Amino acid sequence: MAFPKKKLQGLVAATITPMTENGEINFSVIGQYVDYLVKEQGVKNIFVNGTTGEGLSLSVSERRQVAEEWVTQGRNKLDQVVIHVGALSLKESQELAQHAAEIGADGIAVIAPFFLKPWNKDVLINFLKEVAASAPALPFYYYHIPALTGVKIRAEELLDGIQDKIPTFQGLKFSDTDLLDFGQCVDQNHHRQFSLLFGVDEQLLSGLVMGATGAVGSTYNYLGKKTNQMLEAFERKDFSSALNYQFCIQRFINFVVKLGFGVSQTKAIMTLVSGIPMGPPRLPLQKATREFTDNAEAKLKSLDFLSFTGVKDGKPVASAY
Ligand SMILES: CC(=O)N[C@H](C=O)[C@@H](O)[C@H](O)[C@H](O)CO
Numbered sequence: 001m002a003f004p005k006k007k008l009q010g011l012v013a014a015t016i017t018p019m020t021e022n023g024e025i026n027f028s029v030i031g032q033y034v035d036y037l038v039k040e041q042g043v044k045n046i047f048v049n050g051t052t053g054e055g056l057s058l059s060v061s062e063r064r065q066v067a068e069e070w071v072t073q074g075r076n077k078l079d080q081v082v083i084h085v086g087a088l089s090l091k092e093s094q095e096l097a098q099h100a101a102e103i104g105a106d107g108i109a110v111i112a113p114f115f116l117k118p119w120n121k122d123v124l125i126n127f128l129k130e131v132a133a134s135a136p137a138l139p140f141y142y143y144h145i146p147a148l149t150g151v152k153i154r155a156e157e158l159l160d161g162i163q164d165k166i167p168t169f170q171g172l173k174f175s176d177t178d179l180l181d182f183g184q185c186v187d188q189n190h191h192r193q194f195s196l197l198f199g200v201d202e203q204l205l206s207g208l209v210m211g212a213t214g215a216v217g218s219t220y221n222y223l224g225k226k227t228n229q230m231l232e233a234f235e236r237k238d239f240s241s242a243l244n245y246q247f248c249i250q251r252f253i254n255f256v257v258k259l260g261f262g263v264s265q266t267k268a269i270m271t272l273v274s275g276i277p278m279g280p281p282r283l284p285l286q287k288a289t290r291e292f293t294d295n296a297e298a299k300l301k302s303l304d305f306l307s308f309t310g311v312k313d314g315k316p317v318a319s320a321y
């Protein structure tokens with residue numbers, strides 16, 4: 001097999017893990033969810049069990065089952081399924097990496113261990129290397145999210161010489177607003193075929209200008225179509241349209257950020273927009289309030305991101321733009 005199989009590019013939705021009202025994983029809606037992303041949002045890559053998927057709040061056995069269900073349901077529909085396998089325990093991470101390879105995932109990603117932390121680049125690389133080695137045929141991505149892990153080792157520094165240590169290294173998911181660091185990841189690796197994926201949805205246009213090859217984020221679940229329009233405008237060098245799209249997306253994100261925005265709220269918004277029940281989050285997260293959902297709904301409508309197109313089984317049917 002040629003390595004890498006194919007480069008990960010374009011939009012990657014960070015999937016939500018649907019749950020039932022009593023907190024169990026609701027596997028039954030994942031098939032529908034895949035179809036929704038592909039058909040309604042034009043998003044054909046997913047990032048499973050990450051921040052948005054509450055991956056670190058699931059048991060190892062649940063993580064395996066969730067990964068397997070997405071791979072199964074995504075077969076012949078999705079381009080790439082990347083599984084986040086980061087964990088505090090190296091052993092668990094290795095087990096999940098090996099499992100991702102066994103089920104036929106397209107790549108694995110790992111965050112820095114965030115309780116007992118690596119304090120320098122070499123230690124972090126050693127940890128990542130041990131995980132990557134458990135899935136030697138899978139592209140490996142580092143998931144840089146310093147605000148949540150507290151591990152502030154700069155991505156540019158980490159990437160320097162990384163392929164000598166981790167031969168399967170294929171790229172980075174960069175969830176930080178430091179465009180100097182991100183720009184230098186691009187600049188110093190322009191001759192390598194890395195996927196440098198930007199992870200701050202409200203600033204993606206800046207990431208594209210800096211050379212991002214794609215993006216991973218939570219809002220692509222329901223604003224994928226809008227964001228794809230921005231990517232297309234950028235591609236054809238229509239920067240004023242691209243900026244209009246970004247501002248439109250920013251108006252929504254800015255609005256919800258002020259109300260308090262996180263994974264719980266993402267679940268509520270996705271339920272509203274897609275009509276697929278995402279359920280509540282798991283503790284320590286708390287379900288979004290009714291007030292939040294009502295406000296978010298009004299904002300989506302006022303921005304023309306959402307319109308109700310009809311009624312089915314007594315419920316309004318929404319369609320996203
Ligand atoms: C912290 C977090 O969850 N970041 C997500 C991915 O990295 C983003 O997709 C954000 O949800 C998004 O940019 C909105 O702030």
Ligand SMILES: CC(=O)C(=O)O
Binds near residue numbers: 050053199217
């Ligand atoms: C946003 C993202 O990539 C995650 O939820 O992990």
